[in-house]
Amino acid sequence: MTSAIRVQQVAKRFGSVEALAGVSLDVRQGEFFGLLGPNGAGKTTLISALAGLVRLDSGHIEVMGCDVVSDYRNARRQLGVVPQELVFDPFFSVRETLKIQCGYFGIRQTRARDAWIDEILENLDLTSKANANMRSLSGGMKRRVLVAQALVHKPPVIVLDEPTAGVDVELRQTLWQFIRSLNRDGHTVVLTTHYLEEAESLCTRIAMLKAGRVVALDTTANLLRRFSVHALRLKLAPGVMLPPPLASRAQEKEGAWSIAFDQYSEIEPVLAELRANGCVLEDLEIGKPDLEEVFVRVMRGKEDRFPSGVGADARSPSSVGVTG
Amino acid sequence: MSGFPTLFYKEVLRFWKVGFQTVAAPVITALLYLLIFSHVLESRVHVYETVSYTAFLVPGLVMMSLLQNAFANSSSSLIQSKVTGSIIFVLLPPISYRAFYLAYVLAALVRGLSVGAGVLLATLWFAPLQFAEPLWILAFALLGGSILASLGVIAGIWADKFDQLAAFQNFLIMPLTFLSGVFYSIHSLPPFWQQVSHWNPVFYMIDGFRHGFFGVSDVSPWQSLVIVATCLVLLSMLTLGMLKRGYKLRA
Numbered sequence: 001m002t003s004a005i006r007v008q009q010v011a012k013r014f015g016s017v018e019a020l021a022g023v024s025l026d027v028r029q030g031e032f033f034g035l036l037g038p039n040g041a042g043k044t045t046l047i048s049a050l051a052g053l054v055r056l057d058s059g060h061i062e063v064m065g066c067d068v069v070s071d072y073r074n075a076r077r078q079l080g081v082v083p084q085e086l087v088f089d090p091f092f093s094v095r096e097t098l099k100i101q102c103g104y105f106g107i108r109q110t111r112a113r114d115a116w117i118d119e120i121l122e123n124l125d126l127t128s129k130a131n132a133n134m135r136s137l138s139g140g141m142k143r144r145v146l147v148a149q150a151l152v153h154k155p156p157v158i159v160l161d162e163p164t165a166g167v168d169v170e171l172r173q174t175l176w177q178f179i180r181s182l183n184r185d186g187h188t189v190v191l192t193t194h195y196l197e198e199a200e201s202l203c204t205r206i207a208m209l210k211a212g213r214v215v216a217l218d219t220t221a222n223l224l225r226r227f228s229v230h231a232l233r234l235k236l237a238p239g240v241m242l243p244p245p246l247a248s249r250a251q252e253k254e255g256a257w258s259i260a261f262d263q264y265s266e267i268e269p270v271l272a273e274l275r276a277n278g279c280v281l282e283d284l285e286i287g288k289p290d291l292e293e294v295f296v297r298v299m300r301g302k303e304d305r306f307p308s309g310v311g312a313d314a315r316s317p318s319s320v321g322v323t324g
Numbered sequence: 325m326s327g328f329p330t331l332f333y334k335e336v337l338r339f340w341k342v343g344f345q346t347v348a349a350p351v352i353t354a355l356l357y358l359l360i361f362s363h364v365l366e367s368r369v370h371v372y373e374t375v376s377y378t379a380f381l382v383p384g385l386v387m388m389s390l391l392q393n394a395f396a397n398s399s400s401s402l403i404q405s406k407v408t409g410s411i412i413f414v415l416l417p418p419i420s421y422r423a424f425y426l427a428y429v430l431a432a433l434v435r436g437l438s439v440g441a442g443v444l445l446a447t448l449w450f451a452p453l454q455f456a457e458p459l460w461i462l463a464f465a466l467l468g469g470s471i472l473a474s475l476g477v478i479a480g481i482w483a484d485k486f487d488q489l490a491a492f493q494n495f496l497i498m499p500l501t502f503l504s505g506v507f508y509s510i511h512s513l514p515p516f517w518q519q520v521s522h523w524n525p526v527f528y529m530i531d532g533f534r535h536g537f538f539g540v541s542d543v544s545p546w547q548s549l550v551i552v553a554t555c556l557v558l559l560s561m562l563t564l565g566m567l568k569r570g571y572k573l574r575a
């Protein structure tokens with residue numbers, strides 16, 4: 001099957017800034033793909049290149065098998081992009097905006113078109129604002145219209161560049177419900193976000209970008225397993241020391257000890273050891289692996305792998321870089 | 325040509341929604357010019373044997389308004405959508421650069437023609453007008469409007485800020501239109517300035533346009549037609565080239 005998105009050795013400079021320094025990745029059809037990275041990592045540049053808004057210095061990009069340069073018109077038909085910047089055309093109402101956007105894609109004025117526009121409005125909770133002028137909408141509502149505009153032509157590949165920045169909790173949930181249902185219907189979704197819990201719960205695969213390079217690319221589950229672990233966090237009563245066999249496995253952080261484990265059955269012996277040594281606990285909690293920890297570790301670089309050996313595997317991030 | 329009809333429609337709707345400012349206001353400006361200049365100069369200036377100065381002035385004003393508004397439409401639409409970022413709504417869809425060009429130029433032409441027709445209608449009260457050879461009127465209105473619309477596309481794409489566009493307008497478009505024989509026949513100029521006027525393409529647009537009304541002009545309308553058509557072809561090629569490369573639109 002052709003990839004939904006195929007990025008090959010893509011490079012782009014802006015003056016002295018190397019925004020993309022040889023990025024390669026593949027997004028499979030039907031995937032919910034996360035593109036993560038700190039500010040300035042190159043996420044938006046990559047999306048812009050995908051959409052033909054930025055011309056590449058080298059490399060190739062295909063969307064559903066269509067080259068974004070040589071076959072740009074077909075490539076753009078396959079693609080719906082929600083831009084990061086909050087932009088709008090102040091001359092038109094919400095419905096006019098969507099109808100015009102349909103026309104740009106050559107969609108005729110039919111009942112089916114109007115029904116689809118109504119459905120999008122409904123799902124994004126915009127129905128009551130359909131005839132309001134764009135200028136009169138709040139920032140979060142403008143953001144929803146941007147999402148709606150990206151969907152008018154039912155693109156097989158949907159790219160959302162920080163769609164939830166400045167959006168309230170309720171809408172975030174309705175938005176993800178809607179995007180998830182589109183994903184279930186077979187649309188490929190690519191998402192950038194700085195809310196890592198969001199990415200963790202939505203994305204099946206994740207690429208992490210840093211300074212224009214892919215520094216990690218794997219399924220969300222594998223990333224969590226490799227870079228983050230379950231950990232038992234213990235806070236000991238003042239003056240209490242950790243027994244030596246445990247201390248050798250534990251790490252101290254902010255006055256608490258953290259002991260990594262793989263299986264829940266490993267907790268029992270630890271607690272037994274504590275009890276046997278008469279250690280008084282002030283607090284105890286079980287931390288689950290989370291993407292934020294993965295992100296921080298990956299961004300700090302290869303040297304800073306999870307030290308306990310538990311859960312971290314020996315492969316370096318770049319060796320799993322390009323997966324088919 | 326998918327996308328063209330909608331982009332054209334959107335561009336027309338854009339100025340039509342604020343029609344008072346984009347169509348009515350320039351008509352009123354042209355009327356003020358007519359009132360003042362014809363009042364001051366009617367008895368003093370005589371250009372052609374059979375034509376009163378006011379009648380001579382009307383086609384010039386019509387054409388000047390047409391040209392300036394065609395330019396204003398495409399240039400201001402582009403710079404606005406660039407500055408606000410909403411330009412990406414037309415850059416993301418599969419609209420070819422030719423469709424893009426045609427939509428912006430034709431919509432600007434519609435605005436120019438609307439203003440021109442408005443000025444013509446409004447001035448009918450002030451001067452009896454003849455329509456000696458109407459095909460010339462049409463030809464020069466369409467060609468001239470398209471040229472300025474094209475220039476507007478170039479200016480709108482080139483300018484990054486509103487003041488750069490204003491500079492383009494004040495230092496290029498205004499002198500070209502004002503120094504083109506709108507208010508006088510260039511035969512009344514000293515020889516040096518007559519020579520200079522012959523390098524101004526807008527002079528030929530207005531002279532040819534005026535020929536359509538009176539059947540007389542400073543130079544042959546055929547000569548004007550060739551010059552104006554050549555300008556349009558060259559400018560179109562330049563504009564299409566810019567759009568194709570994505571100059572200043574695609575980073």
Ligand SMILES: Nc1ncnc2c1ncn2[C@@H]1O[C@H](COP(=O)(O)OP(=O)(O)OP(=O)(O)O)[C@@H](O)[C@H]1O
Nearest residue numbers: 014017019037038039040041042043044045046575
């Ligand atoms: N048009 C441009 N001109 C000059 N430099 C640019 C341009 N666009 C992006 N850059 C630079 O390229 C780098 C990557 O920017 P990009 O917008 O892709 O980052 P990002 O990962 O999307 O960041 P964020 O999370 O802040 O949105 C940055 O250093 C940025 O300053």
Ligand SMILES: [Mg+2]
Nearest residue numbers: 043044045084
């Ligand atoms: Mg960005």
